[in-house]
Amino acid sequence: MAANKSLLILPGDGIGPEGMAEVRKVINWMDKRRAVTFDVAEDLVGGASYDKHGVPITDKVMESALSRACVLFGAVGGPTYDKLPFDKRPERALLRLRKDMDLFANLRPAVCFEALVEASSLKPELVAGLDIMIVRELTGGVYFGTPRGIETLPDGQRRGVNTQVYTTSEIHRVAAVAFELARKRRNKVTSLEKNNVMESGILWKEEVTKLHAEKYSDVQLEHMLADNGAMQLVRNPKQFDVMVTDNLFGDMLSDEAAMLTGSLGMLPSASLGAPDATGRRLAMYEPIHGSAPDIAGKGVANPIASLMSFAMALRYSFDLQDDADLVEKGIKNVLAAGYRTPDIMQPGKTKVGTVQMGELLIKELDKLAA
Ligand code: IPM
C-alpha cells in the first residue's frame, strides 16, 4: 500500500467543482467509516486560476501536484475563456500537468453499465456487457511535437504547423502498460496507427510488434489502421479488449467509445506516469466529460464520472482494491435502484440532482459497509 495518501483536488471550471464536492463526501465517509485517512489539499486550475492569478495554473500548484500521491482533476474551460491567447487558455493547465508530471499513459475505460444499455446510440445487443480499455499515449505525438506554430509567409499567406513525433521508448512504455492491463483482462491488445500514410505510424507498429515478441508474446496482439478502428468501434465494439494508440487518435477514439456506452457522464480516466525506484508513480484522475458550461451551476450534473475517477485513484494510486470495489458497487446499486441524473434519465426512473446522487451513494455505502 502506498504510504503517502495525499491528494490534490483541482476542481476547475464548469461542472468540475460540482462533481468534486460529491467526491469530498466519499473521502469524508472513508475517513469516518473505513479508517482510511487522506491528506487533502485543494487549489485552483483552468479559468478559475486565470481569474485569480492571470494564468491557467501557477507554479505553486504545479509543485503541489508533483509532491502529492495523485491529483483529482475536475474539468476546465468555458465560453468566457474562449478568446484568451493560446497560452492562457484553461486547457493549457491540463496539458502542462500531463507533461510536467510525465503522465504518458492515459487509461480510458469505456464500460456500458447494465442499467444504461438502452441509453446507447447503438443497438442494445451491440453494447450490453461492453468493457473496453483505451490506453492513449498522453505526453507525445502531435500535441507536443515541434516545430509547431503559426507563421506568416512572404506572400502574406499564413501557415500552421504541428509535428507528429514518437521515439522508441515513448512507444514501448505506453504499449507495455497496455500489455500489462490486457493480462489482467481478456488478454488482447489492438494497436492503432496510420502506417499507410505516416512514418510515425510505421515506427509505432514495428516497435509495438518488437516489444510484444520480446516480452508479451502470451498476449494476443492485433494491428489496425486508426480509421478502420473508428469504424469497427461502431460496427462491433465488443471485439476489443485493450486498445493502444497515440495521443491524437486516442483523443478521438476515446470520445467515440465513451459515447457508444451511453454513459458519457459516468466515465472516469486515469493518467499515469512511470513508477520510480520506490514504486511511486505520479497520477491524475479525471472525469472525461469536460466542463459542460451549458449545465454548470444548475445542480444537475452527473457526479458519477468524478466518483468513478476517485475509485480509480483508490485502485491505482493507493492500492485500496476493496474500497474501490465498494465505491463502484455503491454506484451500480444506486443506478439499479432507479436513480438518474437528467443526462441518463429514462422513463419510469427517478430523476435526481448532483447533490442528491452523492447523498444516495453515501447512504448505499453505509448499507454496504454495515
Ligand atoms: C481530452 C480533452 C483534451 C485533449 C483537451 C481539453 C485539451 O479533449 O482530455 O480528451 O484534447 O486531450
Ligand code: MG
Ligand atoms: Mg478529448
